[in-house]
Amino acid sequence: MKYERPADSANEATDVQEERLARLIRLAARAFNRSLQLRLTTEGVTFGQWIFLRILWQEDGLSQRELSERANLTEPTAHTALLRMVEQGLITRENVKGNKRRQHAFLTPRGWELRERLEPLAIEANDIAVEGLSADELKILRRALNVIITNLERDEAEAAARGMRMPPTRITTSVL
Amino acid sequence: MKYERPADSANEATDVQEERLARLIRLAARAFNRSLQLRLTTEGVTFGQWIFLRILWQEDGLSQRELSERANLTEPTAHTALLRMVEQGLITRENVKGNKRRQHAFLTPRGWELRERLEPLAIEANDIAVEGLSADELKILRRALNVIITNLERDEAEAAARGMRMPPTRITTSVL
């Protein structure tokens, strides 16, 4: 054990403290998602669409793979989101430069238009969230979150290298 | 606007900063979930089961409603998780004191046994996550997360009072 504590800080208390952190982060993430979703709904946009719209506003014409990387999501997740965005007329997907494999996503005029209506909503949600926190606290919060993310991703990579895997979500070709 | 910045820090930078906070929290939440799930899988337990096991270890015999409240999850979510836990022999659900409505969940011996094997896994994940953060930073992190959660939940409650709702997840009895 790396971080030993004096005997007088009971074990139980330690457990509770530590376990709470994951819970707090989960609750904060959910509250943030809901807050944003609540606002986006007024413009008929879902959370998943928002994620990809934001990326395309910065950099139009990315491929599905590039989009999923920038969004930190898997390709199947990006895939279904992009299909729906085509249906709703927010983007088109096109093959460019004679490459029949890569499908680049381009914002439609409607997709571009949403920008000025949606971005203020996200800023509003963020402003509400951080109300009462000082600049210093926010700085530490960001740093701490980055550290946690780095630590856990490193851990997952190491676990994967040792052969540990996330449980399959599909019945693996069973007994035979 | 509360936190004005000197003119030389462009608006764009501000936006990016603010938007990033939600993203960081989302990433941290996901990394935490995966880290825990990866470990729980070695004992054949899913994340959802862990959530309710933890609560029952503290307080056995709670009803579905009480469990969903303590877990910060809705009843349908608790419902499906509990059904699976019954299937797997982790809990039983029983009517007590002749009440045919309330269903109290009781840990089976198997459910109790898991405690000593699972709790260390959660502690391990937490230890890894906070590696490199000082006690002060952790304190601020916790406070900041609590502030954010409170702010956003208040905002959602106010929005609900004004009639704003989360988008329905089911097709609302359409045209007729």
Place this chain on the structure above:
DNA sequence: CGCACAAACTTAGAAAGCTAAGATAAAGCA
């Protein structure tokens, strides 16, 4: 007692996410 209202659990169906395993096109190499 009987009926209305409330509490508790269930069912229906959707979104968003994932892993695994295709399919097809491009690139690289012998």
Place this chain on the structure above:
DNA sequence: TGCTTTATCTTAGCTTTCTAAGTTTGTGCG
């Protein structure tokens, strides 16, 4: 040139979570 490998997008099917809308059982009041 032809074959193998790699890239990219798709499909299949599962989990977890939600909102909305039942169903059933208790409770309280006239």
